[in-house]
Amino acid sequence: MSVDKEKWLEEKLGIITKIERAKAPEGTFTKIQQKISKQNGEHSKPRFEWVAVAAVILLAVSSNAIVVSNYFSVSEVFEPPKKDPYVISEFSLYENE
Amino acid sequence: MINEECCIRSIASGSEEALKQLYLIYSDRMYNTIISYTNNAEDAEEVLQDVFITVFHTASRFKFDSSVSTWIYRIAVNKSLDLLRKRNSQKRKGLFTSLYKKDTGEIQFEISDFDHPGVEMENKEDAWLIFRAIDTLNENQKTAFILTHIEGLPQKEVGEIMNLTRQSVNSLVQRAKVKLKIELEKFYPHRGNK
Numbered sequence: 166m167s168v169d170k171e172k173w174l175e176e177k178l179g180i181i182t183k184i185e186r187a188k189a190p191e192g193t194f195t196k197i198q199q200k201i202s203k204q205n206g207e208h209s210k211p212r213f214e215w216v217a218v219a220a221v222i223l224l225a226v227s228s229n230a231i232v233v234s235n236y237f238s239v240s241e242v243f244e245p246p247k248k249d250p251y252v253i254s255e256f257s258l259y260e261n262e
Numbered sequence: 263m264i265n266e267e268c269c270i271r272s273i274a275s276g277s278e279e280a281l282k283q284l285y286l287i288y289s290d291r292m293y294n295t296i297i298s299y300t301n302n303a304e305d306a307e308e309v310l311q312d313v314f315i316t317v318f319h320t321a322s323r324f325k326f327d328s329s330v331s332t333w334i335y336r337i338a339v340n341k342s343l344d345l346l347r348k349r350n351s352q353k354r355k356g357l358f359t360s361l362y363k364k365d366t367g368e369i370q371f372e373i374s375d376f377d378h379p380g381v382e383m384e385n386k387e388d389a390w391l392i393f394r395a396i397d398t399l400n401e402n403q404k405t406a407f408i409l410t411h412i413e414g415l416p417q418k419e420v421g422e423i424m425n426l427t428r429q430s431v432n433s434l435v436q437r438a439k440v441k442l443k444i445e446l447e448k449f450y451p452h453r454g455n456k
Contacts, residue, residue, distance in 0.1 A: 174443045177450070180388050181411055185380035187297050189289040190307050197285070197314050198278055204315070
């Protein structure tokens with residue numbers, strides 16, 4: 166690379182030093198505050214989908230609990246019904262025929 | 263002059279007023295750094311917002327093992343590089359195939375996309391070409407060059423921001439300058455020859 170070219174390129178690169186420092190646009194901090202409060206709101210309020218999922222899980226678990234508790238509450242020993250003394254169990258209806 | 267450590271502790275406990283104090287100190291510096299990466303005022307504002315939201319949410323995890331300034335610069339540099347990666351991947355996946363050079367697949371940035379409030383109109387084309395050249399640098403070279411030459415930070419501080427030694431930063435800057443000259447020569451092939 167020639168000396169002239171080198172010098173010229175150095176000058177071109179020097180343009181960077183002439184660029185004024187950019188300043189943050191006005192109102193940016195308000196937007197930051199709005200985003201933070203929006204995010205905080207999202208964190209504190211559970212989303213509807215999650216509430217629905219939790220409700221379904223709760224329903225499934227409680228239904229299973231009811232079924233299981235009913236299963237164990239049923240007596241395992243079979244008790245035959247008490248005999249009614251007035252009920253005739255042996256009908257000899259055709260004995261004399 | 264506010265005590266920045268107290269400010270960070272207040273932010274960690276949720277004080278937006280303390281965040282505003284920190285914002286007033288650093289917003290212009292961060293914006294100037296970010297826009298050197300994005301070359302676009304709108305994107306730079308988005309990244310700036312993201313930087314201070316991250317500061318707000320991560321202040322409780324700041325261990326004071328570096329200066330507050332170094333910490334905020336790190337966040338700003340990382341967020342800016344994230345935006346460039348996202349932008350590049352979106353353009354590569356996008357439908358606008360005309361943005362690519364057919365032979366190399368390299369992305370062509372148009373001067374209409376260049377929007378830097380610090381650049382005067384008469385210098386706009388030259389500045390755009392320089393930033394276009396900066397964009398061809400790898401991430402480390404780009405960060406070292408932007409922080410030292412545009413932001414004007416000492417190499418030692420840049421080393422702390424990038425977790426590198428001062429010598430490594432110096433080496434990155436030298437390599438960046440060589441690459442920039444090569445790129446600029448491509449943009450102005452017939453200039454500077456007598």
